[in-house]
Amino acid sequence: MNRKLLRGEHVVSTWRDITLTSHRVWQSAREGSSAALTSIPVAAVQWVRLGRHHLPWLLWLAAVTAVLGIAALEYDRTITYGLFGVALLLMLLYGTSRRLVLEIGAGTGTIVVQVVGEGASVDAAVEFLYQVEDRRLVHGPDADARSGASASGA
Known part of the structure; x- marks a missing residue:
């Protein structure tokens, strides 16, 4: 699935089938003949989780x-x-x-990636989550208040 970018939007990072842009986080998942696209605005991201699942x-x-x-x-x-x-x-x-599980949540919606075995780099997943968190803090709901406070304090 090709995704068109919004005006002024650019790709920041990609990990597996998740793409972080300057405005959104999206996942393009294919399973057999079906495909799904989940998109979450960066400002709406509430939490991220990285963990291992095994039996x-x-x-x-x-x-x-x-x-x-x-x-x-x-x-x-x-x-x-x-x-x-x-x-x-x-x-x-x-x-x-053994699976590496990465989740990004916004309200009731989540983006979940499960990577089987040791093929997944934990460091690359953590770096991707740091970038999501950084973008979330820059575009969060109180970003305008922070930028307004710094402008009035100058």
């Missing part, structure tokens, strides 16, 4: 399965190999369940 119980279950495999080694090697295979599968599932 640690998969790792614990893999450890228990591996211990059971070691215990079964004395009785039957076929069972041991099967349990080690299950433990490896559980570790693989744990690795693919």
